Amino acid sequence: MRSVDEAIEAQLRAALPIAAFRPLTPAYLEEPRGLFHGDGGLLIAPGTVDEVSTILRACNDAHVPVVPFGGGTGLVGGQVMQNARPVILSLERMTRIRAVHPTENVLVAEAGAILADVQSAAEGAERLFPLSLASEGSCRIGGCLSTNAGGVNVLRYGTARELCLGVEAVLPDGTIHHGLKRLRKDNTGYDLRALLCGAEGTLGVITAASLRLFPRPARTGTALLCVRDPSAALELLALAQAQLGQGISAFELIKGTGLEFLAEAGMGGPQPFAETPEWSVLIDLGLGPSDDPEAALLTLFEAALEEGRVSDGVIAQSQSQRTALWKLREEIPLANKAVGAISSHDISLPLSQVPAFLTRADDALAGLGPFRVNAFGHLGDGNLHYNVFPPVGEDKSTYLSQRDAIRTAVYDLVEVYGGSFSAEHGIGRLKTGELARYGDPARLAAMRAIKRALDPYGIMNPGVIFPQA
Amino acid sequence: MRSVDEAIEAQLRAALPIAAFRPLTPAYLEEPRGLFHGDGGLLIAPGTVDEVSTILRACNDAHVPVVPFGGGTGLVGGQVMQNARPVILSLERMTRIRAVHPTENVLVAEAGAILADVQSAAEGAERLFPLSLASEGSCRIGGCLSTNAGGVNVLRYGTARELCLGVEAVLPDGTIHHGLKRLRKDNTGYDLRALLCGAEGTLGVITAASLRLFPRPARTGTALLCVRDPSAALELLALAQAQLGQGISAFELIKGTGLEFLAEAGMGGPQPFAETPEWSVLIDLGLGPSDDPEAALLTLFEAALEEGRVSDGVIAQSQSQRTALWKLREEIPLANKAVGAISSHDISLPLSQVPAFLTRADDALAGLGPFRVNAFGHLGDGNLHYNVFPPVGEDKSTYLSQRDAIRTAVYDLVEVYGGSFSAEHGIGRLKTGELARYGDPARLAAMRAIKRALDPYGIMNPGVIFPQA
Numbered sequence: 001m002r003s004v005d006e007a008i009e010a011q012l013r014a015a016l017p018i019a020a021f022r023p024l025t026p027a028y029l030e031e032p033r034g035l036f037h038g039d040g041g042l043l044i045a046p047g048t049v050d051e052v053s054t055i056l057r058a059c060n061d062a063h064v065p066v067v068p069f070g071g072g073t074g075l076v077g078g079q080v081m082q083n084a085r086p087v088i089l090s091l092e093r094m095t096r097i098r099a100v101h102p103t104e105n106v107l108v109a110e111a112g113a114i115l116a117d118v119q120s121a122a123e124g125a126e127r128l129f130p131l132s133l134a135s136e137g138s139c140r141i142g143g144c145l146s147t148n149a150g151g152v153n154v155l156r157y158g159t160a161r162e163l164c165l166g167v168e169a170v171l172p173d174g175t176i177h178h179g180l181k182r183l184r185k186d187n188t189g190y191d192l193r194a195l196l197c198g199a200e201g202t203l204g205v206i207t208a209a210s211l212r213l214f215p216r217p218a219r220t221g222t223a224l225l226c227v228r229d230p231s232a233a234l235e236l237l238a239l240a241q242a243q244l245g246q247g248i249s250a251f252e253l254i255k256g257t258g259l260e261f262l263a264e265a266g267m268g269g270p271q272p273f274a275e276t277p278e279w280s281v282l283i284d285l286g287l288g289p290s291d292d293p294e295a296a297l298l299t300l301f302e303a304a305l306e307e308g309r310v311s312d313g314v315i316a317q318s319q320s321q322r323t324a325l326w327k328l329r330e331e332i333p334l335a336n337k338a339v340g341a342i343s344s345h346d347i348s349l350p351l352s353q354v355p356a357f358l359t360r361a362d363d364a365l366a367g368l369g370p371f372r373v374n375a376f377g378h379l380g381d382g383n384l385h386y387n388v389f390p391p392v393g394e395d396k397s398t399y400l401s402q403r404d405a406i407r408t409a410v411y412d413l414v415e416v417y418g419g420s421f422s423a424e425h426g427i428g429r430l431k432t433g434e435l436a437r438y439g440d441p442a443r444l445a446a447m448r449a450i451k452r453a454l455d456p457y458g459i460m461n462p463g464v465i466f467p468q469a
Numbered sequence: 470m471r472s473v474d475e476a477i478e479a480q481l482r483a484a485l486p487i488a489a490f491r492p493l494t495p496a497y498l499e500e501p502r503g504l505f506h507g508d509g510g511l512l513i514a515p516g517t518v519d520e521v522s523t524i525l526r527a528c529n530d531a532h533v534p535v536v537p538f539g540g541g542t543g544l545v546g547g548q549v550m551q552n553a554r555p556v557i558l559s560l561e562r563m564t565r566i567r568a569v570h571p572t573e574n575v576l577v578a579e580a581g582a583i584l585a586d587v588q589s590a591a592e593g594a595e596r597l598f599p600l601s602l603a604s605e606g607s608c609r610i611g612g613c614l615s616t617n618a619g620g621v622n623v624l625r626y627g628t629a630r631e632l633c634l635g636v637e638a639v640l641p642d643g644t645i646h647h648g649l650k651r652l653r654k655d656n657t658g659y660d661l662r663a664l665l666c667g668a669e670g671t672l673g674v675i676t677a678a679s680l681r682l683f684p685r686p687a688r689t690g691t692a693l694l695c696v697r698d699p700s701a702a703l704e705l706l707a708l709a710q711a712q713l714g715q716g717i718s719a720f721e722l723i724k725g726t727g728l729e730f731l732a733e734a735g736m737g738g739p740q741p742f743a744e745t746p747e748w749s750v751l752i753d754l755g756l757g758p759s760d761d762p763e764a765a766l767l768t769l770f771e772a773a774l775e776e777g778r779v780s781d782g783v784i785a786q787s788q789s790q791r792t793a794l795w796k797l798r799e800e801i802p803l804a805n806k807a808v809g810a811i812s813s814h815d816i817s818l819p820l821s822q823v824p825a826f827l828t829r830a831d832d833a834l835a836g837l838g839p840f841r842v843n844a845f846g847h848l849g850d851g852n853l854h855y856n857v858f859p860p861v862g863e864d865k866s867t868y869l870s871q872r873d874a875i876r877t878a879v880y881d882l883v884e885v886y887g888g889s890f891s892a893e894h895g896i897g898r899l900k901t902g903e904l905a906r907y908g909d910p911a912r913l914a915a916m917r918a919i920k921r922a923l924d925p926y927g928i929m930n931p932g933v934i935f936p937q938a
Contacts, residue, residue, distance in 0.1 A: 103707055104820040104851075150654050159654060161663075162631060177911040182819040184850035185619050185628060185892040187667055188904055189934050190916045194630075194663030198656055215710045238572055241684045245757050246715050288714050296759075350651040351573040381653035382573075420655040427658060435657055442646040446923055447659045453922035454915060465658050
């Protein structure tokens with residue numbers, strides 16, 4: 001594998017408009033957690049799919065690595081290549097919403113469109129694009145698709161892959177796949193769309209996508225309900241699903257530790273309970289025009305109270321109260337950052353295994369040291385962010401030597417319970433070791449065969465998913 | 470490619486229990502429409518995934534073709550190999566429901582489980598497995614997944630692929646992929662599950678799957694509403710979605726021709742309208758326990774009537790009335806069969822293009838001959854079964870020479886409107902020519918590369934998706 005050199009740079013400059021070349025600022029060589037640092041490269045921001053094709057064809061011929069770059073918000077180092085100077089192919093100039101089809105509930109966006117702009121374009125047509133995550137103000141839809149992003153609305157609407165009807169993409173050899181179909185049903189061979197979604201830029205570059213829209217729920221409601229423990233939270237989920245079916249848009253678990261971190265960090269706004277609940281659940285409803293979400297939440301709360309599944313709760317009575325409740329959930333990651341995690345784990349579990357996992361994981365960590373654990377996240381999907389912190393008043397630096405032991409303890413248990421060591425963030429460069437260790441061997445062999453078949457020279461995002469040779 | 474011979478048969482008989490060998494009856498060599506006839510083979514019905522692995526390993530080593538066989542109900546010849554005697558690998562003995570996890574909304578079934586049995590197992594746990602199609606009493610879930618089956622509930626719940634959380638599968642070289650995860654979120658590399666779903670048995674054999682269940686809608690309702698034309702049907706869909714959001718389980722278009730065929734064939738039961746409506750729509754709702762579907766349908770009907778989008782209609786007032794309305798829709802394919810189609814087309818279109826397509830397709834066919842067209846199907850998904858029949862009193866045999874011209878006229882127009890020539894039935898052996906003609910070249914090249922990578926000797930279901938060499 002050859003780094004970008006003068007010859008290939010000259011070739012690319014001759015083949016592309018000058019506007020495609022932008023200064024390589026440090027932002028392209030870092031990722032949010034500071035775990036990976038790039039060693040330079042040639043930044044190119046193509047303006048069209050044909051320019052993307054030109055770049056890939058040239059790099060494929062010259063065996064030069066290409067790192068596709070979206071919003072740079074990924075948490076597993078997928079956007080930062082180390083030990084080589086690749087072409088950094090940024091989608092930042094391909095940001096158009098190409099079309100909105102409200103009657104079809106479809107929107108076609110270029111890969112560089114910011115997620116929040118896609119949401120806004122849907123809203124402008126009185127529709128909902130439900131993908132919603134912390135970085136939505138800066139992440140780009142192409143990155144969301146390439147990493148199969150999740151977020152808070154997966155329970156109801158699915159992951160990024162499931163929200164994607166078709167893609168336009170450039171394959172490693174520069175050929176353009178024109179697959180922007182707007183169809184719900186299209187059984188004409190292998191699902192290349194699904195393969196590219198979640199491939200983290202290792203099989204090509206998604207340049208545009210047709211995306212599913214939904215009717216906007218006419219009435220929304222939010223409640224924060226206190227539960228005894230994660231088991232009770234799951235019982236509450238079952239009760240809520242029996243009463244409200246698909247009306248539940250989000251079902252988020254919050255641990256008392258998270259609320260304490262918010263208070264410590266002065267974040268999240270005022271907290272609704274005098275005493276911090278050990279566990280609580282944030283429920284979001286999206287219902288029809290003739291429904292009453294506050295009444296539905298009250299019915300749920302009363303039934304759950306009677307069955308001993310909740311002990312206290314607040315139901316938002318206004319949009320500002322909704323926003324305030326969501327602010328608690330949304331700022332937990334910021335509070336975590338302020339406290340400083342020793343190790344963070346984006347895991348998922350079969351729903352019924354969540355309580356047993358949490359008990360045993362806490363026990364395992366207690367055997368390693370006096371750690372604090374903040375477990376929170378998308379309980380409706382079985383997706384938890386299980387993050388480990390130093391004791392009160394201590395700094396994570398003291399404990400960094402134990403990071404590997406913590407990770408192994410957590411992921412080994414995840415494996416025992418049939419879970420995933422990467423629920424929504426992906427593999428990137430961070431978790432290639434875990435994939436090799438925990439991945440199903442037959443699937444890994446098939447993945448390697450597919451990678452070799454579509455990218456024989458290994459130019460696409462080397463080091464991601466598969467360790468760099 | 471070598472047909473099964475005595476040597477390989479002896480090897481397989483030595484390696485497998487005697488129960489795995491069953492007599493090859495004609496049912497394994499025919500498909501429902503009689504378009505493909507097999508030339509024999511060795512029928513093996515393995516009882517375990519290890520036995521499937523043994524078969525594939527032996528066939529891969531000997532370069533002997535393998536045709537995976539589910540319920541044999543597919544309509545594109547995917548289950549019948551011609552001009553060779555393959556191993557016909559039937560899943561009929563792997564029919565167990567391995568587990569039901571109601572609190573997780575997950576069910577794990579072996580590939581040979583009949584779809585109706587999977588539905589019943591879900592119902593037994595007070596859950597819904599929403600995949601529903603005409604052949605549900607005899608098709609097997611492995612076949613449904615391998616062909617990414619659709620049916621009437623895709624609008625709300627997705628296709629078979631979207632209902633599948635994970636698979637256990639045997640790859641062509643006999644390695645077993647243990648991927649029966651019960652996770653909503655699992656971003657750990659390429660989506661082999663999505664690739665195997667819809668690969669029509671050309672990349673391996675799905676032996677079991679973990680499937681998504683849903684809360685059973687507490688209250689259901691059905692209406693048959695008369696609309697002026699397909700445009701009005703789409704306006705009605707938009708209105709219904711605005712009022713009822715995801716509460717709409719099915720939205721089926723019915724053409725007057727279909728109702729006439731039912732009457733001609735003495736099928737479908739009594740028809741609800743004195744005068745056959747030129748177009749009508751069957752709407753099915755699944756709502757929560759506190760909802761009133763009849764009232765919701767009446768509200769919809771009144772609003773649509775006021776806006777001139779419907780002219781008449783019936784709303785089922787009982788379960789038996791619901792069943793009667795659905796019987797009309799469900800027996801249209803039988804009536805079609807009784808009349809005898811010259812050519813049938815399982816197509817999908819971007820929703821907004823459906824009316825224009827129907828007009829232009831009817832015009833194109835009128836230029837070819839005095840045909841009758843029955844267009845019906847899952848309008849909510851843009852999926853139509855566009856079937857062409859001889860004039861009243863004539864037999865299709867007179868017109869079979871025009872079949873190719875009809876097909877080309879229909880599919881060329883589908884292509885113009887950005888649709889698909891195979892919405893839910895797949896490619897099989899019937900549509901390999903159409904795939905080569907209309908498929909995106911870059912995607913076809915990628916598909917061929919993936920096929921070569923995973924099945925280098927081409928043993929898996931030769932002739933399906935790719936023309937037989």
